[in-house]
Amino acid sequence: MKSTQYVLRTLALSLLAMGALAQAATVTGTVTNKTTGKPAVGDTVELVDVQAGMKAAAQATTDGSGHYSLSEPGNGPYLVRATHQGAGYFIAAPQGSAPGNITVYDSAAKVEGISIEDDILQLESENGELDVTEQYVVHNTSSPAVTQFSANTFEFALPSGAVLDGAEATRPSGLPTNAMPRPLSQKGHYSFNVPIQPDEGENQTLFAVHYHLPYSGKYTFAPKVPMPVNNFVVQLPKSMTFTAGAASVFRSVPQNAAVQTLLLKNALPGKPLEFTISGNGSLPREEQGQQTGSGMGAQESGQDTGAAGAQPGGGIGNPINTPDPLSKYKWWILACLALLLAAAAAFLLRKPAPGAVIDAGAGSAQALASPASRHAALLNALKEELFTLESEKVSGTIKPEEYAQVKAALETVLKRALNRK
Numbered sequence: 001m002k003s004t005q006y007v008l009r010t011l012a013l014s015l016l017a018m019g020a021l022a023q024a025a026t027v028t029g030t031v032t033n034k035t036t037g038k039p040a041v042g043d044t045v046e047l048v049d050v051q052a053g054m055k056a057a058a059q060a061t062t063d064g065s066g067h068y069s070l071s072e073p074g075n076g077p078y079l080v081r082a083t084h085q086g087a088g089y090f091i092a093a094p095q096g097s098a099p100g101n102i103t104v105y106d107s108a109a110k111v112e113g114i115s116i117e118d119d120i121l122q123l124e125s126e127n128g129e130l131d132v133t134e135q136y137v138v139h140n141t142s143s144p145a146v147t148q149f150s151a152n153t154f155e156f157a158l159p160s161g162a163v164l165d166g167a168e169a170t171r172p173s174g175l176p177t178n179a180m181p182r183p184l185s186q187k188g189h190y191s192f193n194v195p196i197q198p199d200e201g202e203n204q205t206l207f208a209v210h211y212h213l214p215y216s217g218k219y220t221f222a223p224k225v226p227m228p229v230n231n232f233v234v235q236l237p238k239s240m241t242f243t244a245g246a247a248s249v250f251r252s253v254p255q256n257a258a259v260q261t262l263l264l265k266n267a268l269p270g271k272p273l274e275f276t277i278s279g280n281g282s283l284p285r286e287e288q289g290q291q292t293g294s295g296m297g298a299q300e301s302g303q304d305t306g307a308a309g310a311q312p313g314g315g316i317g318n319p320i321n322t323p324d325p326l327s328k329y330k331w332w333i334l335a336c337l338a339l340l341l342a343a344a345a346a347f348l349l350r351k352p353a354p355g356a357v358i359d360a361g362a363g364s365a366q367a368l369a370s371p372a373s374r375h376a377a378l379l380n381a382l383k384e385e386l387f388t389l390e391s392e393k394v395s396g397t398i399k400p401e402e403y404a405q406v407k408a409a410l411e412t413v414l415k416r417a418l419n420r421k
Contacts, residue, residue, distance in 0.1 A: 029100030039066025109150035113142035130215035145198035172200035237281030245274025
């Protein structure tokens, strides 16, 4: 996902964050092992500085009650990371006296209850290349709840000749992380080492990979699913042609006049799966990553698929590396927003709308009943934006010059928000 989106969204959030008060404080909380229902004893808890390359600014060990205490050396922003049996669990460092409670789970290399709800391929072609975004919606319904985590937490394979361009993992909590998969010994095979945590309500773990292939106008896919897949979905422009293999039964699901959506139910490892696409075309930007996967089942049964919950994982959103229509103008827009920032913030803080609601990212809306709670929520959102930016840097999916520009913009906003009295 382009960093422009993070910058613009953060600047919009900062219009209300200018009055935030922040000071060095102590973060305390309890780490609970939800697998056992008991306090997590002896776990390492770190205060992670998102502006310093995700380095640990403070560290503690949970006591016999699962309790920890960390001193913030400055204004942050920070995340709190608890590591339990090798897997890391994050929350935004709370503001004020709010507790920094964290939930963890026992880990295992293989867990019963892991399945793929949706495997979604979005295809388009341009300039002799076939661009593919593949998204996996992964369930963890283990009982008792256990995290799947190892060096090869989630394995997948790319077609022959594919070049991996980028990847992203999103936890059930909604926290996205740009994490480049690790290549395995078998050519074209990769693995994420991001923990697959137990589902949180209807929220699952999402993995997305973006790659491209040489394309002469026709290409045959023979995907090999890593485990049973409930919904295998292919989306491509109407201008392209889709032909299913002899042993593959795809069903057309009409959703959009400009997009073909093909659905195959119950794809299994070792079962023949093949299709051929030809022609050229691009997907509408607003359609990418929407109305797929789980939404197919609702469409078939005549249910309303307009709600986010009808989409895979409650709505995947735009895939990573979607071209940003504002990228050409992003720094001009940034400069204009900076000029308007102080006046707009002063006006909004002076006259807040009754019952105002703000999008704190990852699709969740948060009612802000008071200035203090509003400031805390907005600062937490800014922390998540910085966390994502640092993740992009570590994974190498953002250019150094763009990283420097984006980080400078974010730091300017944060300094003004933190220093505002």
